[in-house]
Amino acid sequence: MDIVEFSIERIQSLYENTVDYNLSDSGVHPYSLRELLSSAEIEKLLDVELGYGWTNGGVELRQSISKLYENKSTDNVIVTNGSAEANFVLVMGMLNAGDELVVVVPNYLQMWGWAKALGVKVIEVPLREENGWLPDLDELKSAITAKTKMISYCSPNNPTGSVIPTEMLTEIVNLARQYDIYVHADEVYKGSELDGNEGPSIADIYEKGIATNGLSKAMALPGLRVGWLCGPTEVIERAWHCKDYTSITTSAVSEFAANIVVQPEKRNEILARSRTILNENVAMLDNWVKAHHENYSCRLPQAGGMAFVRYNMGINSTDLVHRMREQRSIMLLPGDCYGMDGYIRIGVGAPKSHLEAGLEQLAEFTKGMNN
Numbered sequence: 487m488d489i490v491e492f493s494i495e496r497i498q499s500l501y502e503n504t505v506d507y508n509l510s511d512s513g514v515h516p517y518s519l520r521e522l523l524s525s526a527e528i529e530k531l532l533d534v535e536l537g538y539g540w541t542n543g544g545v546e547l548r549q550s551i552s553k554l555y556e557n558k559s560t561d562n563v564i565v566t567n568g569s570a571e572a573n574f575v576l577v578m579g580m581l582n583a584g585d586e587l588v589v590v591v592p593n594y595l596q597m598w599g600w601a602k603a604l605g606v607k608v609i610e611v612p613l614r615e616e617n618g619w620l621p622d623l624d625e626l627k628s629a630i631t632a633k634t635k636m637i638s639y640c641s642p643n644n645p646t647g648s649v650i651p652t653e654m655l656t657e658i659v660n661l662a663r664q665y666d667i668y669v670h671a672d673e674v675y676k677g678s679e680l681d682g683n684e685g686p687s688i689a690d691i692y693e694k695g696i697a698t699n700g701l702s703k704a705m706a707l708p709g710l711r712v713g714w715l716c717g718p719t720e721v722i723e724r725a726w727h728c729k730d731y732t733s734i735t736t737s738a739v740s741e742f743a744a745n746i747v748v749q750p751e752k753r754n755e756i757l758a759r760s761r762t763i764l765n766e767n768v769a770m771l772d773n774w775v776k777a778h779h780e781n782y783s784c785r786l787p788q789a790g791g792m793a794f795v796r797y798n799m800g801i802n803s804t805d806l807v808h809r810m811r812e813q814r815s816i817m818l819l820p821g822d823c824y825g826m827d828g829y830i831r832i833g834v835g836a837p838k839s840h841l842e843a844g845l846e847q848l849a850e851f852t853k854g855m856n857n
């Protein structure tokens with residue numbers, strides 16, 4: 487199968503663990519198991535039997551996840567290894583060569599890459615900075631044809647941190663309903679909104695809405711590798727059909743922890759921690775951008791652990807990122823990974839001291855470079 491390199495993931499995997507200051511992540515600085523669980527829970531964890539469980543996820547966990555949505559049951563949910571696998575089984579289960587998929591870009595580009603490799607025609611609808619990184623509904627409408635099977639967007643968005651407002655979501659749903667097509671939303675950053683206003687899930691406002699979510703980003707637990715899909719039963723059934731072929735089950739250890747963290751009280755506690763970290767760090771980034779406005783500008787993120795910062799130095803984003811890594815031991819993500827040179831993605835979910843040091847170094851490194 488011909489598939490393009492997933493450069494967002496590859497560049498991070500190659501270098502993020504080799505630097506002193508990793509500012510390339512998009513989530514919130516993770517918990518350790520010790521920080522996350524009480525001693526009684528850790529004691530219980532030691533008794534977890536390391537069996538297989540269910541290929542669509544444990545019943546108890548699916549029940550708890552379904553309660554995060556409105557009027558959903560265990561049949562509306564499949565648990566996966568990270569939201570990456572959720573996206574994967576969705577593409578494999580729902581799309582065929584010759585179908586059309588409308589993808590709002592920039593985004594994580596995983597659905598985009600898989601669909602293309604399968605022979606699906608991918609139609610891009612761009613987010614523009616001057617529109618607050620929100621989609622233009624006329625452009626979205628004109629991207630739809632008789633072959634369109636699904637619209638896919640990511641909100642809160644990777645890499646810009648923009649959040650599609652509820653009124654606009656309603657318009658997207660009305661449009662999709664008119665053409666009877668599925669709408670998929672990658673909502674893995676949902677819950678990390680800086681103002682604490684968590685908007686509705688696509689799964690709750692559209693009968694053909696499918697939500698990807700998981701514990702890696704807003705929930706700051708990427709090492710658990712727990713994600714899920716929530717959507718119509720026929721979609722979940724198709725996704726399960728594929729999941730049996732991929733990883734069989736998620737880990738029993740992760741499911742144990744996931745069962746604890748998706749309970750409303752614990753979830754709220756985790757999300758409050760994420761919001762505190764992000765609000766402090768985004769304020770710091772804002773001050774930094776203002777202080778270095780000759781080189782940088784940024785429409786600040788509304789959610790998520792990343793800011794998409796535009797720069798006006800005459801240097802390619804990948805070159806800049808590699809030079810920062812080699813000479814300053816700081817890892818950023820180049821806009822090139824999204825086909826958007828002239829931007830860098832800066833992780834604002836990193837520990838404050840790391841962000842502070844990274845920004846200081848970046849300013850010093852690029853001083854005087856502006857065109």
Ligand SMILES: Cc1ncc(COP(=O)(O)O)c(C=O)c1O
Nearest residue numbers: 568569570594644672674700702
């Ligand atoms: C929008 C989005 N979806 C999915 C993923 C995959 O994350 P995970 O598999 O850890 O849940 C990422 C990772 O960066 C992401 O940004």
